[in-house]
Amino acid sequence: MSIIFILIPLGLVLLLAAVAAFFWAVRSGQFDDLETPAWRILLDDDRKPPP
Amino acid sequence: MTDTPNCFHCGTAIRGPATHQLQIDGATVTLCSDACQEIAARIRDKGLTEFYRFRTAANAPAGAATGPERWASYDREALQREFVSSRSDGSREAQLLLQGVRCAACSWLIERAMAAVPGVYEIAVDPLTTRTRLRWDPQLTRLGELLACIAVLGYDPYPYTEDEAGRAAILERRAALPRLIVAGLGMSEVMGFAVALYAGALHDADPAIHEFLRLISLLVATPVVFYAGAPFFRGAVRGLRRGRPGMDVPVGLAIAAAYIASAWNTFKGSGPIYFDSAVMFVFFLSCARFLEMAGRHRALSLTGALARHLPRVATRLRDGRPEIVGIVELEPGDLVLVAPGQAVPVDGRLECGSARVDESLLTGESRPVRKTAGDPVIAGSINLFGAATICVERVGTSTVLAQIGRLIAVAREERPRLVELTDRVAVWFVTGVLVLAVASGAAWWWIDASRAFEVVLAVLVVTCPCALALATPAAFTVGMSALARQGVLLRRAGALETLSRVTDLVFDKTGTLTEHSAGIQHIETFAGHDPERMLELAALLESRSEHPLARAFPPPGTTLAVTEVAAIAGQGLEGCVSGERLRIGTRAFVLGLADINASDDSPESAAQSVYLGNGSQLMARFEITERVRVEAPAALAALRSAGIAVAIASGDQPGPVRAAAQCLGVEAWHARLAPAGKLEFVRRMQRGGHIVGMVGDGINDSPVLAGADVSVAVGTGTSLAQHAADCILMGPGLGALPTAVAHARRTMRIVRQNLWWAVAYNVIAVPLAISGLLAPWLAALGMSASSLLVTFNALRLGRAPQPVQATAPEHALSEARL
Numbered sequence: 001m002s003i004i005f006i007l008i009p010l011g012l013v014l015l016l017a018a019v020a021a022f023f024w025a026v027r028s029g030q031f032d033d034l035e036t037p038a039w040r041i042l043l044d045d046d047r048k049p050p051p
Numbered sequence: 052m053t054d055t056p057n058c059f060h061c062g063t064a065i066r067g068p069a070t071h072q073l074q075i076d077g078a079t080v081t082l083c084s085d086a087c088q089e090i091a092a093r094i095r096d097k098g099l100t101e102f103y104r105f106r107t108a109a110n111a112p113a114g115a116a117t118g119p120e121r122w123a124s125y126d127r128e129a130l131q132r133e134f135v136s137s138r139s140d141g142s143r144e145a146q147l148l149l150q151g152v153r154c155a156a157c158s159w160l161i162e163r164a165m166a167a168v169p170g171v172y173e174i175a176v177d178p179l180t181t182r183t184r185l186r187w188d189p190q191l192t193r194l195g196e197l198l199a200c201i202a203v204l205g206y207d208p209y210p211y212t213e214d215e216a217g218r219a220a221i222l223e224r225r226a227a228l229p230r231l232i233v234a235g236l237g238m239s240e241v242m243g244f245a246v247a248l249y250a251g252a253l254h255d256a257d258p259a260i261h262e263f264l265r266l267i268s269l270l271v272a273t274p275v276v277f278y279a280g281a282p283f284f285r286g287a288v289r290g291l292r293r294g295r296p297g298m299d300v301p302v303g304l305a306i307a308a309a310y311i312a313s314a315w316n317t318f319k320g321s322g323p324i325y326f327d328s329a330v331m332f333v334f335f336l337s338c339a340r341f342l343e344m345a346g347r348h349r350a351l352s353l354t355g356a357l358a359r360h361l362p363r364v365a366t367r368l369r370d371g372r373p374e375i376v377g378i379v380e381l382e383p384g385d386l387v388l389v390a391p392g393q394a395v396p397v398d399g400r401l402e403c404g405s406a407r408v409d410e411s412l413l414t415g416e417s418r419p420v421r422k423t424a425g426d427p428v429i430a431g432s433i434n435l436f437g438a439a440t441i442c443v444e445r446v447g448t449s450t451v452l453a454q455i456g457r458l459i460a461v462a463r464e465e466r467p468r469l470v471e472l473t474d475r476v477a478v479w480f481v482t483g484v485l486v487l488a489v490a491s492g493a494a495w496w497w498i499d500a501s502r503a504f505e506v507v508l509a510v511l512v513v514t515c516p517c518a519l520a521l522a523t524p525a526a527f528t529v530g531m532s533a534l535a536r537q538g539v540l541l542r543r544a545g546a547l548e549t550l551s552r553v554t555d556l557v558f559d560k561t562g563t564l565t566e567h568s569a570g571i572q573h574i575e576t577f578a579g580h581d582p583e584r585m586l587e588l589a590a591l592l593e594s595r596s597e598h599p600l601a602r603a604f605p606p607p608g609t610t611l612a613v614t615e616v617a618a619i620a621g622q623g624l625e626g627c628v629s630g631e632r633l634r635i636g637t638r639a640f641v642l643g644l645a646d647i648n649a650s651d652d653s654p655e656s657a658a659q660s661v662y663l664g665n666g667s668q669l670m671a672r673f674e675i676t677e678r679v680r681v682e683a684p685a686a687l688a689a690l691r692s693a694g695i696a697v698a699i700a701s702g703d704q705p706g707p708v709r710a711a712a713q714c715l716g717v718e719a720w721h722a723r724l725a726p727a728g729k730l731e732f733v734r735r736m737q738r739g740g741h742i743v744g745m746v747g748d749g750i751n752d753s754p755v756l757a758g759a760d761v762s763v764a765v766g767t768g769t770s771l772a773q774h775a776a777d778c779i780l781m782g783p784g785l786g787a788l789p790t791a792v793a794h795a796r797r798t799m800r801i802v803r804q805n806l807w808w809a810v811a812y813n814v815i816a817v818p819l820a821i822s823g824l825l826a827p828w829l830a831a832l833g834m835s836a837s838s839l840l841v842t843f844n845a846l847r848l849g850r851a852p853q854p855v856q857a858t859a860p861e862h863a864l865s866e867a868r869l
Contacts, residue, residue: 004260008267015236015271019229026228032221 058083059103060091060205061110076100090205099163106156110205122198124375125210131194134210138186142172145194147183150207150393152176161204168192168200183208207393220348230279231341234334237275244268245327265317265324272326276310280333282340295474296481298516301488305511306332309827312504325508328827332512335835339517339842343525346846349532365389365396368440378446385443389434398430398445398452409433425606455540455781468545469802470524477519484514491821502823509820513830514813517838522805526845530798533849538781539791546777549761550795552742556690556788557733559747560701560711561600561659563765563785565677571603573674585671588628589663592635596624600661603675623661631665638662641669659707677707679714682786687715689789693796696741700729700755729755746788747776763788798848805841812837 025031056065059073059080071082075095082088090110094102125131135145152158158176161183165174170191176183187197198208244264251261283306286299309325309332316322366373368386378396381387386402389395395408407419410432419435422428428441430450447453492507527544534541541547558564574582587608593601595616616626623636625644634644641664663671687697698719701708705722712720721732729745733755736743745759756762756776764776765785780787816833819825825833 001257001260005263008263012240012267012271015240019233019236022232023229026225029225031224031228 234279522841
């Protein structure tokens with residue numbers, strides 16, 4: 001059972017990474033507008049103009 | 052092609068021969084105008100014809116081509132200050148709104164086309180709000196050029212400036228979200244450890260692991276308590292310092308006590324820990340706060356949306372030549388040109404011709420409103436067809452739109468009586484809880500000292516003042532904004548409460564129940580005066596009047612000055628035209644100028660008479676046809692079916708009043724009441740124990756509006772500032788009144804539900820906690836669930852109120868059940 005002494009701190013490090021990622025996402029404004037990104041997926045923007 | 056071909060670009064039907072044609076993707080297409088052809092050709096030349104295949108709506112018809120000089124004015128630093136920001140890498144970023152973006156394909160087209168322009172780093176168009184972010188290199192290009200590039204595609208760009216409230220809302224959200232996520236993730240961890248600890252205790256686990264898990268729990272709970280829980284501590288300190296302890300005091304105390312005791316026991320190596328209860332408490336309460344905040348922001352965004360729709364620049368006509376200027380540079384008297392599809396930037400009057408505008412932003416009514424020359428036009432309404440020339444009257448902060456914003460802000464500041472009351476109750480409630488917690492702790496110290504702390508904690512945690520402190524103000528805020536979206540504006544939040552209890556509604560007749568669009572039916576002149584001249588004089592005088600009857604008169608044909616104007620409410624208007632003192636209004640009032648005492652013994656006809664006279668005699672009588680407003684019968688029927696007694700109190704002659712009352716099925720009507728008489732009428736009803744609402748046009752009935760328990764002003768789009776009314780119907784007519792009453796009742800019902808829930812919950816939960824039957828974690832769960840419940844219940848009001856129709860009684864029933 002002593003593996004738990006490694007696994008739980010490891011889990012906490014992952015948790016810290018998740019929280020840090022979330023903080024970054026909030027700071028960069030990704031949660032300011034939750035509506036429009038859902039529409040963007042409907043757009044094709046990879047079509048090349050004909051030569 | 053069919054026999055009536057449509058324009059390939061804008062979809063308009065093409066009349067006459069197809070003169071504009073273009074080769075696109077190997078096919079010949081027809082276009083309606085030079086402008087459309089030019090845009091389509093440009094799109095083809097850029098290789099973006101894909102656009103036409105993917106768009107879901109036809110484009111806006113192309114306006115006259117605007118030269119680059121229109122956009123060059125945006126290169127001025129003073130104009131850019133409002134919407135352009137400099138970035139650290141030297142690039143500049145502008146926030147724009149695009150006129151004419153109708154579907155996702157439009158934003159694709161713009162993004163593709165602009166990405167190819169040298170100097171553009173990035174452009175993102177949001178097809179829903181048409182908000183656009185444009186980032187460019189100021190070394191390579193100028194903003195004016197880029198805007199011209201967007202304009203040639205057929206989309207007019209406008210600067211977008213965020214309002215202060217919107218910015219504050221985003222900042223608040225950005226502060227609250229990380230707290231929520233820290234609390235949530237921390238809670239899931241600590242709960243997991245707690246389960247392991249309980250299970251381990253049952254299965255006799257290794258004491259080392261036991262100790263380790265407790266230490267880890269402490270580690271995870273620390274940021275949850277001190278970071279995510281910080282607002283509670285701050286609120287508690289603030290409340291105590293002001294001598295008004297709110298719900299934050301027991302909450303903060305409970306979190307702090309649970310954390311400190313658990314940390315102590317962890318280091319000591321024995322005794323119970325409550326980290327799970329503490330973090331759960333923080334998380335669920337943060338959730339409730341976050342929901343309340345989101346509801347508040349949605350309510351706020353209404354005024355924000357209003358302000359955002361105003362363009363920052365306008366086309367000013369100077370000596371017949373259009374020029375682009377900033378809104379701030381406009382002055383009253385200027386002429387501005389508003390292209391079809393654009394928002395009117397200022398308050399003013401339509402200069403010539405006719406126009407159809409969409410005033411739904413202000414009135415909630417989406418049907419276009421027809422305006423003819425001289426009619427007032429309000430900033431924020433959308434000009435639908437044809438270019439309109441508007442004479443500027445009010446700009447910026449004095450526009451109706453700005454006034455509405457201020458009114459909403461003031462009403463929101465004001466605390467309704469009920470919120471004030473719940474606030475006071477909350478103080479006692481919280482004090483009571485603290486005393487109770489200490490008392491039960493002392494009692495348990497004698498009974499079983501080892502459980503005393505647990506019981507104190509449970510008592511602190513379990514009591515839920517949320518319905519008092521959080522849910523009631525939220526219900527008012529959200530309820531008011533839902534009404535505002537329907538075109539019903541409340542000047543004080545307390546009006547919502549009074550409106551829900553109204554038993555009697557007294558209506559003014561003229562301008563409220565009836566309208567005078569039909570005009571003047573008959574002109575009778577006395578002493579051989581010329582009818583044409585009499586009408587002109589009357590029109591001149593009435594052009595200075597706010598009375599609804601004045602609208603029956605045509606706009607004056609000459610520009611003679613009217614001086615020394617004095618309006619006497621309920622009687623008429625006095626003024627000087629070319630040196631002659633004239634009066635227009637009731638017979639008695641007009642004769643008063645000639646010092647003749649007379650009663651209003653006009654014939655008892657259903658039509659309404661307006662008299663004109665000078666210092667010596669009566670000059671003319673105008674008979675004005677009156678029509679009951681189309682929506683009035685349905686609105687009154689709906690009010691009656693809601694159990695409200697309806698009465699008419701009018702200053703008019705008995706004839707027209709009786710006619711209107713019969714048409715509307717109103718039995719209680721009173722004619723020939725002066726403003727003081729109306730007030731006395733209302734007072735009498737109030738003495739009889741009735742709660743009386745007065746509905747009038749808001750200007751001519753000020754005293755009686757002020758005397759009624761709640762007052763409603765109708766159909767007055769333009770002169771908000773003068774109103775004494777508590778509640779203003781922005782749309783034309785009475786249609787929104789039954790909705791407002793129903794919504795007010797719904798708001799109060801939800802507030803009451805919450806308060807009853809709070810009473811029932813606390814009555815059951817507190818004794819359980821005192822008797823030691825409730826573990827702290829169970830108390831935290833119960834309290835959190837209760838808070839979320841009342842908050843959710845209050846936010847239900849955010850849904851738009853259903854319009855109430857008299858013809859649908861089953862609808863009224865479903866309203867009642869809510």
